[in-house]
Amino acid sequence: MTSLPHIIVSRLDLARLQALLRSSSADAQPQLDSLRVELDRAEVVEDDAMPPTVATMGSTIRFVIEPMGKQFELTLSYPEDVRGDPRRISVLAPVGSALLGLSVGQAIAWPVPGGKTIQVRVLGISYQPERDRDVTP
Numbered sequence: 001m002t003s004l005p006h007i008i009v010s011r012l013d014l015a016r017l018q019a020l021l022r023s024s025s026a027d028a029q030p031q032l033d034s035l036r037v038e039l040d041r042a043e044v045v046e047d048d049a050m051p052p053t054v055a056t057m058g059s060t061i062r063f064v065i066e067p068m069g070k071q072f073e074l075t076l077s078y079p080e081d082v083r084g085d086p087r088r089i090s091v092l093a094p095v096g097s098a099l100l101g102l103s104v105g106q107a108i109a110w111p112v113p114g115g116k117t118i119q120v121r122v123l124g125i126s127y128q129p130e131r132d133r134d135v136t137p
Contacts, residue, residue: 005108007101009042010050010130013057017091020078024092031092034111035100042101050130053104057091058134060127061099066107066119073126076100095120 009017017039024032055061055076062073076099077088089096098110098120107121129135 004041005102005106007038007042008051008054008103009039009044009101010047010056010135011044012047012135013100014039014042014044016057016078020091031094031097034094034097035091038097038100047130047135050128051103052128052131053125054128055099055102055122055125056128056130057100058127058129059125061122062124062126063095063099064121064123065095066121068118071123075127 017035021032021036021039050056057076057078060073060075062071064071072089074089075087076096077085077090079090079092082088082090089099091097091100094110094112095118098108099122102108102120102122104122104124107119109117109119111117125131
């Protein structure tokens, strides 16, 4: 078994995501459980100490899903901010939870519906709210 990569989450993102978990319906339980596990194992840092190469909430992330080799560039978002926007991915989507806290170059094996596992690798981050000092409490 491969070890999980080190992930980092900002204190503000952690607080907002914990509130999301508390308010979400039971229908989303598998996604909620995956996100809880990630948050439980994450290193938590202050917003102004967030490394600029980490995928945070609101970050626009270029990533690849292996082994298909399909590349995407999407903004990691809260479910209410997605609203069918094809440029966004919900943190409750399997790939969204996988991206949270990864640094450029890191990859994680992640279960998806149907009993399969994919590998998600972060290739770059074109926008990160913390790096661009665009964080509102």
